[in-house]
Amino acid sequence: MASRKSALSDLTAQELRRMLHYDPETGVFTWLVAPGSRNDLIGRTAGCICKTKNGRSYRHIRIHGKLYLAHRLAWLYVTGEWPEGLLDHEDNEGTENPWTNLRLASYSQNIGNSKRRRTNKVGLKGVVPSKTPGNYCAYVHINGATLYLGTFNCPHEAHRAYCAAARSVFGRFARAG
Numbered sequence: 001m002a003s004r005k006s007a008l009s010d011l012t013a014q015e016l017r018r019m020l021h022y023d024p025e026t027g028v029f030t031w032l033v034a035p036g037s038r039n040d041l042i043g044r045t046a047g048c049i050c051k052t053k054n055g056r057s058y059r060h061i062r063i064h065g066k067l068y069l070a071h072r073l074a075w076l077y078v079t080g081e082w083p084e085g086l087l088d089h090e091d092n093e094g095t096e097n098p099w100t101n102l103r104l105a106s107y108s109q110n111i112g113n114s115k116r117r118r119t120n121k122v123g124l125k126g127v128v129p130s131k132t133p134g135n136y137c138a139y140v141h142i143n144g145a146t147l148y149l150g151t152f153n154c155p156h157e158a159h160r161a162y163c164a165a166a167r168s169v170f171g172r173f174a175r176a177g
Contacts, residue, residue, distance in 0.1 A: 011063060013080040019063060020046055022077040027097030029061060029070060046070075049095050055118075058094040071097045086110050092175065105173060108143045112170030122155050125176060126162025140165040 019033045029046040047061035047070055059070035074097050075083040088105035089096060092115055105113070116125035122136060130137050130151050138149035138158040149165055152158040159176075166174040 011066070011068070011076070013076050016063070016073060016077055020061070020073070020077075022074055024074075024078060024099035027070075027074065027099070027101065029059075029073065035062065056094050059097065071102055074099065074102060088113050088173065108141075109170055109173040111141055112166055112173040113175045115175065124155055124159040124162075126166065127155050127158040138162045138165075140169060142169055 019031070019035070020029045021032050022029050031041045031044055031046050034040075034042050047059045049057050050060050051057050060067045061070055061073060062068075071087050071089065071094070072083060075081075075087060078099055083104060086105045086107060086109075088103050088110050090101050090103060090113070092113060093101075116123070120127075121129060126138050126140055126149075128137050128139065129135075132151070135151050135153060136155045136158040137151050138161040140147050140149060140162055147165070149161045150158070152161065163174070163176050166176070
């Protein structure tokens with residue numbers, strides 16, 4: 001008999017579908033079977049929205065004592081297999097899990113689809129102030145490396161350079177802001 005720990009980490013698509021219903025149009029999971037003795041949850045939306053260490057919000061669902069990310073459960077539910085690697089939310093909203101919003105992504109593609117960081121002083125993704133006053137540098141991050149795109153007199157010129165590079169590198173995963 002498998003240990004309790006390994007049994008908890010081996011959630012199958014069959015067991016998931018027995019316990020929860022997933023609506024691929026809305027991305028909402030609802031309970032079919034009460035988790036534990038919580039019969040009041042049958043028919044209700046499963047899980048809760050939690051923030052991660054980096055401040056991003058995702059829906060988490062606890063099944064057999066283990067927390068799962070809802071978007072990864074959606075992939076398992078629809079395909080019958082756990083996703084290999086990362087899943088990207090096309091709209092960049094981690095709490096929105098309709099099937100059409102989820103796609104497999106490399107780490108680099110996932111970063112390409114990220115929003116501008118809150119700490120960005122210029123307000124434009126891929127642009128930082130230059131050490132020379134009045135100038136702006138453009139960068140794009142590819143596979144863990146930072147590629148310098150040039151120094152520009154105007155932040156919008158630097159941002160245009162970033163956007164062109166991002167489209168070239170990330171394709172449909174490129175996000176301007």
